[in-house]
Amino acid sequence: MKVKNICCIGAGYVGGPTMAVIAQKCPEINVTVVDINEDRIAAWNNEDVEKIPVYEPGLPAVVKEARGKNLFFSTNVDAAIDAAELIFISVNTPTKTYGIGKGMAADLKWIELCARQIARVSRTDKIIVEKSTLPVRTAAALREILDNTGNGVKYQILSNPEFLAEGTAIQDLLNPDRVLIGGDVQSTEGQEAISALSGIYEKWVPKSKILTTNVWSSELSKLTANAFLAQRVSSINAMSELCEVTGADVTEVAKAIGMDSRIGSKFLNSSVGFGGSCFQKDILNLVYIAQSFGLKEVAEYWEQVIIMNDYQKKRFAANIIQTLYNTVSGKKITILGWAFKKDTNDTRESAAIYVVDHLLNEEANITVYDPKVQSEQIFSDLDYLKSRSKEANRSNLKVVHDPYEACKNSHAIAVLTEWEEFKGYDWERIYQNMLKPAFVFDGRNLLDIQELIKIGFVPKGVGKPEFMESFAAKPAMVG
Numbered sequence: 152m153k154v155k156n157i158c159c160i161g162a163g164y165v166g167g168p169t170m171a172v173i174a175q176k177c178p179e180i181n182v183t184v185v186d187i188n189e190d191r192i193a194a195w196n197n198e199d200v201e202k203i204p205v206y207e208p209g210l211p212a213v214v215k216e217a218r219g220k221n222l223f224f225s226t227n228v229d230a231a232i233d234a235a236e237l238i239f240i241s242v243n244t245p246t247k248t249y250g251i252g253k254g255m256a257a258d259l260k261w262i263e264l265c266a267r268q269i270a271r272v273s274r275t276d277k278i279i280v281e282k283s284t285l286p287v288r289t290a291a292a293l294r295e296i297l298d299n300t301g302n303g304v305k306y307q308i309l310s311n312p313e314f315l316a317e318g319t320a321i322q323d324l325l326n327p328d329r330v331l332i333g334g335d336v337q338s339t340e341g342q343e344a345i346s347a348l349s350g351i352y353e354k355w356v357p358k359s360k361i362l363t364t365n366v367w368s369s370e371l372s373k374l375t376a377n378a379f380l381a382q383r384v385s386s387i388n389a390m391s392e393l394c395e396v397t398g399a400d401v402t403e404v405a406k407a408i409g410m411d412s413r414i415g416s417k418f419l420n421s422s423v424g425f426g427g428s429c430f431q432k433d434i435l436n437l438v439y440i441a442q443s444f445g446l447k448e449v450a451e452y453w454e455q456v457i458i459m460n461d462y463q464k465k466r467f468a469a470n471i472i473q474t475l476y477n478t479v480s481g482k483k484i485t486i487l488g489w490a491f492k493k494d495t496n497d498t499r500e501s502a503a504i505y506v507v508d509h510l511l512n513e514e515a516n517i518t519v520y521d522p523k524v525q526s527e528q529i530f531s532d533l534d535y536l537k538s539r540s541k542e543a544n545r546s547n548l549k550v551v552h553d554p555y556e557a558c559k560n561s562h563a564i565a566v567l568t569e570w571e572e573f574k575g576y577d578w579e580r581i582y583q584n585m586l587k588p589a590f591v592f593d594g595r596n597l598l599d600i601q602e603l604i605k606i607g608f609v610p611k612g613v614g615k616p617e618f619m620e621s622f623a624a625k626p627a628m629v630g
Contacts, residue, residue: 152236152237152276152278152343152344152347153236153347154180154236154237154278154347154350154351155179155180155181155236156180156181156182156183156234156235156236156237157170157173157180157181157182157183157235157236157237157238157239157351158183158185158231158232158234158235158237158238158239159182159183159184159185159238159239159241159282160185160186160228160232160238160239160240160241160242160265161184161185161186161239161240161241161242161243161282161283162184162185162186162188162191162192162195162204162224163186163191163205163241163242163243164205164207164317164320164428164495164497165241165282165283165313165315166184166186166239166241166282167184167195167203167204167205167210168205168207168210168213168315168320168321168324169239169241169282169313169315169324170182170184170222170239171210171213171214171217171218171222172213172321172324172325173351174217174220174221174222175213175216175217175222176354176355177221177351177354178217178220178221179221180221180351181221181223181234182217182221182222182223183223183224183225183231183234183235184222184223184224184225185224185225185226185227185228185231185232186224186226186228187226187228188226189226191204192224192225192226195214195224196218196224200212200214200215200218205496206494206495206496206523207317207318207320207321207494207495208318208319208321208494209321209322210320210321213321228268229268229272232268232269232272232273233272233273233274235277236275236276236277236278236347237277237278237280237347237348237351238269238277238278238279238280239280239282239311240262240265240266240279240280240281240282240283241282241283242261242262242265242283243261243283244257244258244259244261244262244283244432245257245258245432246258246431246432246435246436252439254435255435255436255438255439255442256435256436256439257432257436257439259289259292262283262289262292262293263292263296266279266292266293266296266297267296269297270296270297270302270304273302273304273306274302274304275304276304276305276306277304277306277307278306278307278308278309278344278347278348279293279297279306279307279308279309280308280309280310280311280348281293281308281309281310281311281312281370282311282312282313289370290308290310290333290366290367290370293308294306294308305340307334307335307340307341307343307344308334308335308366309332309333309334309344309345309348309366310331310332310333310334310366310369310370311330311331311332311333311348311369312331312369312370312372312373313373314327314328314329314331314373314376317427317491317492317494317495317497318492318493318494318495319494325355327356327360328360329360329361329362330349330352330356330360330361330362331362331364331369331372331373332345332348332349332361332362332363332364332369333363333364333365333366333367333368333369333370333372334363334365334366334369335365335366336363336364336365345363349361349363373433374433374434374436374437374440375437377429377430377433377434378433378434378437378453378456380418380430381425381430381431381433381434381456381460382453382456383417383418383419384418384420384422384424384425384430384460385425385455385456385457385459385460385463386459387401387405387418387419387420387421387614388421388422388424388459388460388463388613388614389459390404390421390614391421391463391613391614392466392614394421394614394615394616395614395615395616395617397616398616399614399616400614400615400616401421401596401613401614401615402421402596402614402615404614405419405420405421420595420596421596421613421614422463422502422569422594422595422596422613423463423464423467423502423506423567423594423595423613424460424461424463424464424467424502424505425460425491425500425502426491426492426498426499426500426501426502426503426504427491427492427497427499427500427501428497428499428500430460430500431457431460431500432500434453434454434456434457435457437453438450438453438454438457441453461505464502464505464506464509465505465509467502467506467565467592467594467613468505468506468509468510469509470592470611471484471506471510471563471565471590471592472509472510472513474563474590474592474609474611475562475563475590478513479510479513479514479515479562480513480514480515481514481515481516482515482516482562482563483515483516483517483518483560483561483562483586484510484515484516484517484518484561484562484563484564484565485517485518485519485520485557485558485561485563485564485565486503486506486507486517486518486519486520486557486565486567487520487521487554487557487558487564487565487566487567487568487570487573488503488520488521488566488567488568488569488570488573488595489501489503489504489519489521489524489528489529489532489567489568490503490521490523490524490568490570491503491568492568492569493568493569493570493571495523496523496524496525496528498524498528498529498532501532501567501568502567502594503519503567503568504532504533504536506565506567506594507519507533507548508533508536508538511533511538511539511543511544511547511548512538512539514547515547516547516548516549517547517548517549518548518549518550518551518557518561519548519549519550519551519557520550520551520552520553520554520557521568521570522570522572526550529548529550530544530545530548530550533548554573554576555576555577555580555581555584558581558584558585559584559585560584560585560586561585561586562585562586562590563589563590563591563592564581564585564589564590564591564592565591565592565594566591566592566593566594566595566597566598567594567595568595569595569597573597573598574597574598574599578598578602578603578606578608579606582606582607582608587607588609589607589608589609590608590609590610590611591603591608591609591610591611592610592611593610593611593612593613594613595613596612596613596614596615598610600612600615
């Protein structure tokens with residue numbers, strides 16, 4: 152099958168950037184990104200490419216180069232489906248909030264709706280590509296829907312999971328570690344579909360980096376990759392508390408073990424906890440799948456990664472409260488950073504949401520500054536938890552657009568996103584305008600603690616000793 156037209160259903164953090172790069176690298180192919188959210192599509196079509204809805208370094212330039220030439224954003228979903236030979240499904244697959252599997256299983260209602268819309272509209276054969284992160288065997292459900300429409304259209308279903316890190320998504324797309332394509336490797340038609348998708352990526356990705364598997368292996372590989380990465384974060388965070396009580400420094404421990412070639416240094420930065428749209432959702436999905444097959448021990452093993460992450464956020468908030476003399480009621484706490492990581496405006500499962508929720512429960516007055524996250528999103532994140540009324544959230548939390556204003560007259564500062572700009576602030580000025588003692592809780596180990604101490608701050612990092620005892624101060628534990 153010659154691919155001349157691509158349709159991507161879903162204009163979010165995956166669909167938009169991925170299709171922009173494909174359009175840039177394949178100028179002979181028309182790429183149309185569709186979404187039923189009119190405001191989102193309007194934002195993607197904004198004349199000022201710096202105002203597109205996804206903040207990602209390098210993305211505006213890619214969009215500007217291809218948009219209007221062979222990259223289009225539209226709400227006309229039916230027309231794009233009809234014209235396409237290849238359709239990416241890149242819609243949201245949140246954790247279920249109702250019914251069987253509530254709190255763990257992926258909610259596939261949007262995937263099913265996409266399949267039924269494709270089946271209703273299609274008049275020619277299609278290649279359907281799963282781009283969303285999905286449970287194993289989802290392709291079977293898609294095939295069952297598509298193959299029973301009775302309209303004579305033939306479909307090939309491929310799994311092509313994304314392995315993008317927000318903040319570096321464009322570089323990850325331009326120079327990926329691997330491109331994974333799962334399909335029906337046993338049939339000629341399946342091999343042709345795999346070859347068609349592989350041919351698109353081969354325009355800029357070396358063929359040696361394109362891995363083909365059966366569809367089930369591809370689906371499970373995405374969940375497994377995220378589970379392994381999250382496990383490393385929870386593992387080093389588990390050690391961070393031990394470091395704090397023993398006088399060890401988690402940064403030094405991480406460096407020491409990271410130099411072991413069998414372990415490696417990536418994802419060993421201790422912090423207030425991981426966030427983002429994938430890690431927690433995918434691990435919970437993995438736990439649910441294991442439980443569904445009766446694999447109790449497997450489910451419990453992976454669930455512990457989530458338990459440790461939740462604990463780290465609660466522990467961080469509790470440390471703030473305990474340090475501020477066991478009460479934050481009426482005290483101004485400044486939050487620097489709301490996005491789940493730097494270089495993105497994505498807040499899904501951000502540690503900041505849960506830390507602030509704990510502090511609001513203790514009647515703290517919160518002021519938030521983030522360079523890219525808008526106030527409406529911050530309030531929406533808190534409202535979603537339903538811990539208190541919307542009015543209470545807006546009464547006890549304020550969003551400001553000046554970091555120095557955010558820190559003025561504050562009892563404590565909590566750094567919850569590793570934005571590079573935080574390191575360059577005039578911390579002497581911030582100190583002078585804070586209440587004393589001036590506490591800084593660095594949830595990302597971003598700042599120079601020794602410099603903060605020289606200024607006069609009382610800083611606390613994650614996994615950092617408050618003081619170093621003499622080696623001989625206490626006898627070693629034996630037996």
